[in-house]
Amino acid sequence: MKITFLGTSSGSPTKQRNLSATAVQPETGKPWILVDCGEATQHRLLHTPLSPHRLETILITHIHGDHCYGLPGLLASCQLTGRTAPLTLIGPRQAWEFIDAVIRTTELYLEYPLEFIEVSEALCHEAAGFRVTASPLSHRTQCWGYRVEELDVPLQLDVERLHAEGVAAGPAYASLQRGEDVQLDDGRTLLSADYTQLSRKPRVVVIAGDNDTPECLSAACDQADLLIHEATYTEEVLQQVGPEPQHSSAQRVASFAEQAGIPNLLLTHFSPRYAFASKRPPAKRSGGHRISEIRDEARQHYSGHLELAEDLDRWLLSRQGMLLPL
């Protein structure tokens, strides 16, 4: 699975960071899915190998502008560049009301099919080789986290059992391994499920929207290889800001990921106050902070593989569940 960060700032863009948008693509193949679509997501895409025409599904976590104001432009550019393939939009009902209103008020004509699915705990959507499910989060508006699980993990044949049952190697083996049930010449029917198992654990990435309670994702993170979660500020800044915005601190997310045993943690959605590279002193006048403050705090509470997302960073989650830079 390949992850591309198209925006990693919260609220407003900075010179370095665009607004929330994260692409997930299978390790091979062109189709992909997008989680959130902050303003200028289409601009960022121009600097990646991702084709807007191969985008299959857009998942919106919540309706705040920094997570969805890039939708109209992306949809419009798909039309202008001749997209014909259907596109699915998944999110809270307001996401559709937003797009519907934009279509009506700005004479936006989309000739390709745009389907909307309202997100719920019952969501089970397949796109780009993934199965997507959703969990409600805790934010000041309805907000969701998406679990993206790899489909089509190759099956491994239980050759020992087949031998033991006297089934000779041949075309039946290949059929069973493809997941097909087989009728043998001797009349026996073999169910693929009885003679195969997944050759490895399917890869699982959980991508959260804004959320002040990472524990909302406990069930979604079962068997997850990677959690991508906002860490808008450090706990100290969160205490200064107060609880109203309902964001997470690095400490809260890191502590949750540690407790849940998630092997890889990618933090994103940083307050623009962290606009300063770790080696430059923060600008006092602007209340500037160093992004290293987020990293340092998370590191204190999490012993796994920790990374802070940067715009246009691309990551590979390997078949072995290792998070590697691309």
Added chain:
Amino acid sequence: MKITFLGTSSGSPTKQRNLSATAVQPETGKPWILVDCGEATQHRLLHTPLSPHRLETILITHIHGDHCYGLPGLLASCQLTGRTAPLTLIGPRQAWEFIDAVIRTTELYLEYPLEFIEVSEALCHEAAGFRVTASPLSHRTQCWGYRVEELDVPLQLDVERLHAEGVAAGPAYASLQRGEDVQLDDGRTLLSADYTQLSRKPRVVVIAGDNDTPECLSAACDQADLLIHEATYTEEVLQQVGPEPQHSSAQRVASFAEQAGIPNLLLTHFSPRYAFASKRPPAKRSGGHRISEIRDEARQHYSGHLELAEDLDRWLLSRQGMLLPL
């Protein structure tokens, strides 16, 4: 007057060109006005000295997305960064319906006053030291061009007449020059208008929206120092595309500017097919064209000072009406 191009592409962004947005600022002072607000205008502003908090008025030429999808994000970021000053939005009625719908569907709270003025031929709006009037254009949706005229040109005193009428030099001179009427000790009232004239012609810039008939701007361009107009393609490409999009070619705009005697012409809003620098060969596969084709065509029909806008280009229209790079 200072002009900053924040976006110069039509329809979709390219790696080099953002979507339509042009800032106009007085030669001195921080307030400014914005004509159109394509997606990611706020991103471009981060790379200029223009402060969103000193933006006084946004003029929308028409409701197509490439001219207004940056509005919600810019308004939201003004709120997030603590703007309190009122902001005026001027444009077709749909521009307000668009913003109103976005506010309703995306929980966008604006605490600073946002006033809407529907554009019409009766528009006469003052902001940032300019007087703005509007002319209807010819496009496939209601579209406008804005004439931006400098206010506060210093007055020149008619010293000869004052001498001739026996008015002694003194505080009365200064008052008259500031535009104030004066009562003399001998009972005479002097009207400033009778004893002053503008020290020079006010600078005038006309900024058009999308428009297939530049002649719509004949009256607006009276005494104009600079016309900023779309030249989406060359005439040859326009003929291939057909008239439906209702855009101008370089030839049409250049011929109009020549005939109207406009001394400076800045072309913008180029089709993404002109994504290739003049020294690089066009990519055949993508139907690529060189931007120099636009320049060459315009040059054939216009003998004044011709420039093609690039993103983040800044221009000074001097008091003498010269267009100079900043």
